[in-house]
Amino acid sequence: MINFSFYGGIHPEDSKTGTSAKKILNLRPPKKAIIPLQQHTGAVCEPLVKIGDIVKVGQKIGDTKTFVSAPVHATISGKVIDISPMLHPLETKALSIIIESDEADTWAIEETKRDWKTLKQEEIKHIVREAGVVGLGGAAFPTHVKLSPPENKKIDTYILNGAECEPFLTADHRLMLEYAEQVVIGLKILMKATGVKKGIIGIERNKPDAFRKIADEINKEPDLNIDVISLKVKYPQGAEKQLIKALLKREVPSGELPMDVGAIVSNVGTSFAVYESVVERKPLVERIVTVTGKGVRNPQNLRVRIGTPFSNLIEACGGAKEEAGKIIMGGPMMGIAQYTADVPVIKGTSGILVQTKNEVCDKPEECCIRCGNCASVCPMKILPNVITNSIKNERFEDAKEYGLLDCMECGACAYVCPANIPIVKYIKYGKTRLKK
Amino acid sequence: MYTISTSPRIHSDLSIRKTMWDVIIALAPALGIGIYFFGAQALYPVIISIFTAIITEAVISKIRGRKTISNGSAIVTGLLLGMIIPPGVLLWLPAVGAACAIILGKEVFGGLGRNIFNPALIGRAILMASWPTFMTTWLAPQSGLFRRIDAETCATPLAIVKLNLAQGLPSHWNLFIGNIGGCIGETSALALLLGAAYLFIRKRISWHTPLSYIGCVALLSWIFGKNGLFTGDALFSILSGGLILGAFFMATDYVTTPITPRGKIIFGLGAGIIVVLIRLKGGYPEGVAYSILLMNAVSPLIDRWKWTIPRKFGEINA
Numbered sequence: 001m002i003n004f005s006f007y008g009g010i011h012p013e014d015s016k017t018g019t020s021a022k023k024i025l026n027l028r029p030p031k032k033a034i035i036p037l038q039q040h041t042g043a044v045c046e047p048l049v050k051i052g053d054i055v056k057v058g059q060k061i062g063d064t065k066t067f068v069s070a071p072v073h074a075t076i077s078g079k080v081i082d083i084s085p086m087l088h089p090l091e092t093k094a095l096s097i098i099i100e101s102d103e104a105d106t107w108a109i110e111e112t113k114r115d116w117k118t119l120k121q122e123e124i125k126h127i128v129r130e131a132g133v134v135g136l137g138g139a140a141f142p143t144h145v146k147l148s149p150p151e152n153k154k155i156d157t158y159i160l161n162g163a164e165c166e167p168f169l170t171a172d173h174r175l176m177l178e179y180a181e182q183v184v185i186g187l188k189i190l191m192k193a194t195g196v197k198k199g200i201i202g203i204e205r206n207k208p209d210a211f212r213k214i215a216d217e218i219n220k221e222p223d224l225n226i227d228v229i230s231l232k233v234k235y236p237q238g239a240e241k242q243l244i245k246a247l248l249k250r251e252v253p254s255g256e257l258p259m260d261v262g263a264i265v266s267n268v269g270t271s272f273a274v275y276e277s278v279v280e281r282k283p284l285v286e287r288i289v290t291v292t293g294k295g296v297r298n299p300q301n302l303r304v305r306i307g308t309p310f311s312n313l314i315e316a317c318g319g320a321k322e323e324a325g326k327i328i329m330g331g332p333m334m335g336i337a338q339y340t341a342d343v344p345v346i347k348g349t350s351g352i353l354v355q356t357k358n359e360v361c362d363k364p365e366e367c368c369i370r371c372g373n374c375a376s377v378c379p380m381k382i383l384p385n386v387i388t389n390s391i392k393n394e395r396f397e398d399a400k401e402y403g404l405l406d407c408m409e410c411g412a413c414a415y416v417c418p419a420n421i422p423i424v425k426y427i428k429y430g431k432t433r434l435k436k
Numbered sequence: 437m438y439t440i441s442t443s444p445r446i447h448s449d450l451s452i453r454k455t456m457w458d459v460i461i462a463l464a465p466a467l468g469i470g471i472y473f474f475g476a477q478a479l480y481p482v483i484i485s486i487f488t489a490i491i492t493e494a495v496i497s498k499i500r501g502r503k504t505i506s507n508g509s510a511i512v513t514g515l516l517l518g519m520i521i522p523p524g525v526l527l528w529l530p531a532v533g534a535a536c537a538i539i540l541g542k543e544v545f546g547g548l549g550r551n552i553f554n555p556a557l558i559g560r561a562i563l564m565a566s567w568p569t570f571m572t573t574w575l576a577p578q579s580g581l582f583r584r585i586d587a588e589t590c591a592t593p594l595a596i597v598k599l600n601l602a603q604g605l606p607s608h609w610n611l612f613i614g615n616i617g618g619c620i621g622e623t624s625a626l627a628l629l630l631g632a633a634y635l636f637i638r639k640r641i642s643w644h645t646p647l648s649y650i651g652c653v654a655l656l657s658w659i660f661g662k663n664g665l666f667t668g669d670a671l672f673s674i675l676s677g678g679l680i681l682g683a684f685f686m687a688t689d690y691v692t693t694p695i696t697p698r699g700k701i702i703f704g705l706g707a708g709i710i711v712v713l714i715r716l717k718g719g720y721p722e723g724v725a726y727s728i729l730l731m732n733a734v735s736p737l738i739d740r741w742k743w744t745i746p747r748k749f750g751e752i753n754a
Contacts, residue, residue, distance in 0.1 A: 007749070010448070012446055012448070167446065241749065241750065245749075251749065251750050252750050253750045253751075253752050254748060254749070254750040254751050254752070255750075256750070324438070325438060325439055326438050326439045326440075326441075326445065327438045328445055332443075332444060332445040332446045333443060333444045333445075333446070334443050334444070335443060335445065336443070337438070337439070337440040337441055337442075337443075337445070338438060338440070339437055339438050339439075339440050340437065340438065341438075353445075355445060357439075359445075359446075360439050360441075360445070361441070361444075361445055361446065361447050363447065363451075366452055366507070366549070367546075367547060367548060367549030367550060368549050369452055369455075369548060369549045369690045369691050370549070370690045370691055370695050371455065371690040372642075372690065372695045372696075373450065375695065375696070375746075379749065380748060380749040380750075381746055381747065381748050381749045382748050382749075383695065383696070383745065383746075385695070386695070386739075402745070403748050406748055406749065406750065409443070411443050411444030414443075414444050414447070415444050415446065415447055415448050416448050416450055417447075417450070418450040418451050418452045418454070418455055419452055419549070420447065420451075422441075422442060424442050424443055424444065425441075425442040428442060
């Protein structure tokens with residue numbers, strides 16, 4: 001059997017059993033939704049509504065003319081009560097539209113299904129853009145931009161990322177299991193929009209049930225040019241460049257994009273969102289979030305409206321235990337720590353991890369003993385310790401020379417560092433200083 | 437309010453302490469065999485050396501106002517030094533050596549991680565330069581835990597070769613199991629290899645340095661044999677002296693050797709050449725300690741050499 005994998009990587013305990021067998025539950029729409037005007041990579045939206053306006057679910061409430069951006073929609077029906085800077089999971093504060101629910105949950109969309117096969121490429125891209133679809137793996141890059149590569153880039157493969165290599169998270173796993181059909185249709189739509197003939201869905205081997213579901217779905221149509229490939233369980237298998245390397249044996253050159261090697265990668269969640277927007281006419285107003293960790297009483301996979309405060313989700317999972325010490329948006333390896341649970345779910349919220357106080361890593365940083373563990377696990381094959389030393393000595397150009405900008409901050413180095421050096425912290429600092 | 441920090445939020449159970457203890461475990465078989473062949477006299481220097489190393493480090497940490505993190509590195513330094521001192525030596529020698537190893541080998545540079553030279557080898561080099569007679573008087577192996585103080589002495593295999601002594605050379609088998617004169621760290625290849633295997637299994641060391649180092653010594657010793665080109669005894673050159681200990685336990689020291697695979701190979705080859713040079717042309721019968729110290733000095737340079745840096749993911753060679 002061919003081993004679909006990449007260089008380096010680590011094998012942290014995947015901790016997925018707490019939620020991987022739990023069905024996705026729908027969480028009641030919140031009484032108040034906080035919808036940030038920036039939930040994506042790119043330009044911030046401008047509000048299209050005023051305080052006092054009545055909005056319906058799915059109504060566009062923020063947009064911009066800039067190409068690299070994505071509109072935002074009302075996720076509950078009710079009244080706009082405020083437009084002001086609010087807490088944001090990625091930034092300290094960001095301009096947000098606050099909607100108070102009328103409890104009616106009236107939608108602003110047509111109920112009839114659309115036949116995607118009759119749509120032209122440009123139409124699909126337009127629908128996807130208007131629906132505010134962004135990459136749901138975490139980076140939240142606007143999908144319509146991904147679907148519009150420059151003319152000179154020949155794309156031959158569309159890859160769906162179902163690796164879900166972050167420990168604890170099971171949202172993608174459950175999605176593939178419960179909505180295999182929709183995920184595959186989503187991929188077909190994406191392939192049509194880009195004119196790509198070949199599709200691949202990569203799934204880590206620790207999700208055999210999801211693999212079988214997807215494979216069954218694909219086998220229904222014998223002449224479908226989509227493969228589903230089982231990947232080695234290794235972090236960060238789901239990193240874009242590593243995934244392309246594992247599946248296509250192609251290496252994205254330093255500083256370039258997947259399209260430079262003829263591939264586009266989207267998360268399986270994105271594919272599902274594309275299906276919903278194109279076929280069911282539903283803009284991106286909800287997403288699946290894994291609420292998990294030892295600090296939460298009853299971990300679950302929830303389908304929630306965007307703009308729902310984290311605290312609602314944690315409450316729905318039996319609440320945080322007393323010893324809860326840390327809330328992280330995303331997984332433990334790359335997630336962003338929050339100091340309060342009042343922040344809203346945004347498009348890129350794949351999970352909420354609640355750690356107990358005991359789990360919080362606070363081992364003292366020691367001096368680097370140059371063991372080289374960091375370099376041996378680095379999927380980008382750079383020398384994290386040399387870079388860290390350069391940054392500590394404020395030699396940012398040297399750090400760049402050693403590959404600072406190639407780092408994707410996966411944290412494998414810091415995970416194995418025997419001296420507990422917060423390498424990712426130094427790298428992030430180095431990147432910001434280099435920009436200046 | 438919840439704690440915030442940068443990712444990642446989970447950590448493997450790796451620590452400096454565990455790494456150090458693995459080295460200590462790996463050295464245990466050699467220590468055991470040493471005690472078997474040389475009796476308790478082999479153990480005393482080791483105990484004194486470890487004890488002094490720990491005390492010295494504790495005192496210095498106190499003086500420097502540093503929180504003492506007992507990560508076990510002082511034990512490793514003490515243990516290694518104790519194993520490269522002749523058994524039966526006067527007991528103040530290992531004490532002086534260990535104190536020098538910690539102070540001059542490590543702490544003057546700023547402590548573990550910042551030292552340029554292998555601390556244990558610094559300790560040995562100082563003892564060797566200061567009390568050469570004591571450091572080259574070797575007990576003959578003889579079983580029995582408590583032996584007579586006036587036990588007979590003998591020369592190490594390499595000294596026999598160097599000085600053209602009339603004494604016969606030990607067989608390869610005796611060299612391999614350690615039934616020869618020498619310090620306990622350089623006698624039993626078998627026990628040391630067992631320990632090295634443990635370090636390999638635990639992925640604490642890589643093959644690059646030991647293989648290039650030992651391979652280089654073997655090749656050069658074979659080529660430049662005593663009776664003309666290509667007549668040397670490669671196996672003898674590997675099993676005699678401290679090459680096995682040096683290659684697996686000292687040339688693989690993280691702090692003082694290059695970090696990249698290519699750098700490690702250069703280190704091994706360089707050290708190998710120096711060993712053979714010293715053994716053939718130098719004044720000392722053995723050169724492992726100095727070969728590693730000299731290569732320690734050039735390790736930062738090796739690390740700076742662009743050729744040793746691995747190709748990055750997605751790097752296009754111009």
